[in-house]
Amino acid sequence: MLPPQRVSHGRTRRRRNHHALEAKNLATDPVSGMPRMSHRASQQSGYVRAGLTIKVPKLGIGVAKKTKRK
Numbered sequence: 001m002l003p004p005q006r007v008s009h010g011r012t013r014r015r016r017n018h019h020a021l022e023a024k025n026l027a028t029d030p031v032s033g034m035p036r037m038s039h040r041a042s043q044q045s046g047y048v049r050a051g052l053t054i055k056v057p058k059l060g061i062g063v064a065k066k067t068k069r070k
Contacts, residue, residue: 044062047062
């Protein structure tokens with residue numbers, strides 16, 4: 001049995017040219033004006049789309065943040 005052929009730098013790089021990371025598509029939240037990922041709820045306002053707002057107090061989505069008092 002023969003050892004496998006060595007793969008050249010060019011062939012390796014051509015194979016890997018699709019492995020680069022792509023930038024995330026960010027949308028602007030119309031309620032708070034903060035950037036958010038599309039099809040995701042906004043962390044500050046809980047806005048998803050027109051007519052749909054989500055509130056999850058346990059995760060802090062769509063609720064006012066608690067302030068610490070001393």
